[in-house]
Structures are given as structure tokens and as C-alpha cells.
Amino acid sequence: MIVREAMSTPAVTVPGSWSVRQAVRLLHERGVTAVPVVDQAGYLVGVVTETDLLRGEFETDPAAFLRATAAAGEPPVVRVEDVMTTEVRTASESTDLAALAELMITMGLGIVPVLRGDRLVGVLRRHDLMRLVSDSDARVRDDVLAAIRERFPAGPHWTVTVRAGVVRLQGTAGGHAARAVHLLARTVPGVTRVAVVDAPNAV
Template structure:
């Protein structure tokens, strides 16, 4: 993978177990068990994703198996009741499906998962055709980057373009994904920006900024011009020689 931001297409699983709309309840349950998956996309005749069936959708049937529709406290919502009676993928599925494009960044995929409370997303192209699936586990693959790769990207893509100093003066070290920046820089006002940019590098766990600015000369005689200020100031105790 390259230095640029990782995309969903970089980490997704291209082989997907999918369903036709006419798949029966028991076929779905058997397929989930066989492949060890908790949700599957439902496709139309052209391979486009039209919905998703999850374990939760199947469990509606078990959840309301013993419920009494005449008992107010056990009366399910119409949507739940319909799923409890469903027998095919098309009837069971949640639609429209929450999907993501393969060119989307990993941050967008993570936000979609959090917003909709799902653990995986079908990946679809511009035509809506299924190209893969991305899970929470897939999004964590970026944290498997080596410390050396992360350090090299930080040096070349972040530090080199913002501080006109040699890499010997500004040191970048990475240990277990934690980036540490040390050294002196001409302008410390850029440090917050650099920290933010380093954090955006894929695989970075945290950033520790220990950058310092150029050494300051103490102002010893503020009332004098630079030409009148002494190059150095005597130190020690001066004894009086009066009377000699």
C-alpha cells in the first residue's frame, strides 16, 4: 500500500457470500452457519445490492414466537411483526442497504458503521454492483503497518514540507505506532498543525510532540541598543578597592 490515505478498496474482502432475494429462511440460516458470517447482502438480478439480512433479522421469528398479539405489552411493532412472519431474504432484509464506495476513506466507513450500528458494509461501485465487503476488523489492518513505514511517511510527507531543517535536527521515532517528534525547529507555531497531520497518517496510534524552538538570548540591558549591549556580562562578586 502507498503513503496516501488508505481506502476501503485497500482493506476490503473481495470475496463475499451474498443472497438472492428468493433465498429461504432456512437457506439463509444454513449459509450464515457454514461461512461464519452474521450478515449478508441481498442482490438483484444484476448483482446490485438491494438490502442486507443479518442475524438480528432472523431472530425476530424466535423473539416473537410465543408473543400474544392481543396482549398490549407484547404487541410488536408492525415492521418487527412483518419480519417475524417473513420467509425469504427479500422479506427479511433491511433496505436500503448502508453501503460504501471502494474509493472512500477508512474514516468514512468507520463513521457509517458507528452511525448505523453495523459491523460490516457492502462495498459497491458507481453502478451499485457488489465488489466486496468491509468489516470492523478490516479497518484495523492499517495498525499493522510497521513502525519503519510510518516513520518514513511522517518524515517525507509531513515533516520535510513544513520545517526547513535537516532531518538530523528534527527526529521522528515510532514505537508500537506511537510517533515521537523531538528536536529544535525555527517556528513552534507550526507544531499543532504537524501533530494533527501526523495523527492523520494511517497506522499512527498516538503522537508525542517534544519539539522546542530556537534558543533565546536573554535581554540583559533592554534600554540599550544592540550595538551598545555587551557581548558578555561579568560574573562573580566584585570587591571594592576604595582606599587603595
């Protein structure tokens, strides 16, 4: 499975010139915890998280987290570009989803912008991964069987079992047909791994 099949699109973004408070309102309204930051031409320049925004809005004194920053006169406006992260891990639409998910877990990434060339086309969030995992095994099994029947309407027949997204294919076909079914099953959303085993009596 590749990133394009799981990413959220279009990506919710904020301009670097926005104030922190503007960005906070957007994240709250959209129910997200991080967004890509873009320049005036729409190119990716960073990522900002709710933690970045809160740090920009409140003083560092722990006691001040109960009140907004205030200073004599008009305080300077803190902008998204002042608090965003500029070293951003990105992916392409064809990136292997399992490899990227492992990277996100290992590095604690909540969001990965997805680029087509140098243009932002979507984002992969932890929520997208959770949505895939939450797809029931029964639904994944039905989707795998439907894909096989559409591609090979005349058979051979395969027995399909799914457990936690891991697909086990049993059938009498070998060689090219088995490899084709293996690749086909991997394209189904919710599939994390595919194993093909020989089963002479499969129906």
C-alpha cells in the first residue's frame, strides 16, 4: 500500500504570515493538531503544531500558562513563521505506507506533508493511520476477494483470511498467478502484509 491511498487531501495549510492566534483558531475549527505552512506561492516552508502555537502564545513562566501574554503598550504579533519547524520530513504519493508509518512511530511524527514534485498535494496524519487500522478485518477480506474476482473472474479460487490487517491467501495457483494475486491484495486499503501459501484443497 502506498501513501496516496491513505493520505488526507486537500491538505489544510496556513501561511507563515498568519498570527499564532489565527492558526490556533484554524486548528481548533478543523480538529487537527498540526498543519503544513506555505509561502505566498503555495510552496511548503514548514510545519506548525499545536504545541508550537501554544508556546508562541503564552509566556515561558509556568504560572503564565493561565493567562495570555500581556506587556505594556501593544505587544508584537507572533506569527506562524516565528514558531514553525522548518526541517520537515516529507513523502511522495508513491512512498510505501508501512515504511512511512514505522518512521512516524519511531520519530514521533504527527504529520508528514506529501509532495508531488515540489507541490504539496496532501498530508499523512496519525489519524489516517488509525483510520486504516480501524477498518475491520471482515471488510478488508471482502475487498480482497472482490479485487481478486474482478481481476480473475474465471479463477483459480482463493481462500482469504485476514487478521489485524495481515492477509493470508491460500490457493492452488502458483508462479505468475500467485505473484499477481499477492500484488493485487497489497493494493487493498487496510492491508498491512500479505502471505501466499499453497493449499491443494482450497475452494
